[in-house]
Amino acid sequence: MVSDIERVRNIGISAHIDSGKTTLTERILFYTKKIHKIEEVKGKSGVGATMDFMDLEREKGITIQSAATYAEWKDSIINIIDTPG
Numbered sequence: 001m002v003s004d005i006e007r008v009r010n011i012g013i014s015a016h017i018d019s020g021k022t023t024l025t026e027r028i029l030f031y032t033k034k035i036h037k038i039e040e041v042k043g044k045s046g047v048g049a050t051m052d053f054m055d056l057e058r059e060k061g062i063t064i065q066s067a068a069t070y071a072e073w074k075d076s077i078i079n080i081i082d083t084p085g
Contacts, residue, residue: 010079017085022049022063025082032071032078051082 013021022041026049029035041049041061051067052058063084071078 007075008077008079010081012081012083014083015085017062019085021085022051022082025049025051025069025080028078028080029069029071032073034069034071 013024015021026035026038026041029050030038035050039049041052049058051069052061052063053067054064057064063082066081066083068079068081070080
């Protein structure tokens with residue numbers, strides 16, 4: 001039997017600006033069925049990425065503040081931190 005702690009994976013995504021950190025996070029959330037639609041980080045719709053929740057982040061298409069979320073994949077729980085570039 002697998003203990004709960006062995007099921008947890010922690011991922012922190014950091015890289016230089018415009019390298020696709022938030023885009024990667026959005027894809028992980030989509031493919032694990034945590035979100036049902038992928039929004040573009042710099043999309044013209046003004047909706048913006050799920051992880052970019054501040055109005056200024058959505059307006060400029062950049063991450064200003066780190067955001068944390070989680071997703072479930074098979075038997076694992078994945079904690080994700082999306083950081084600014």
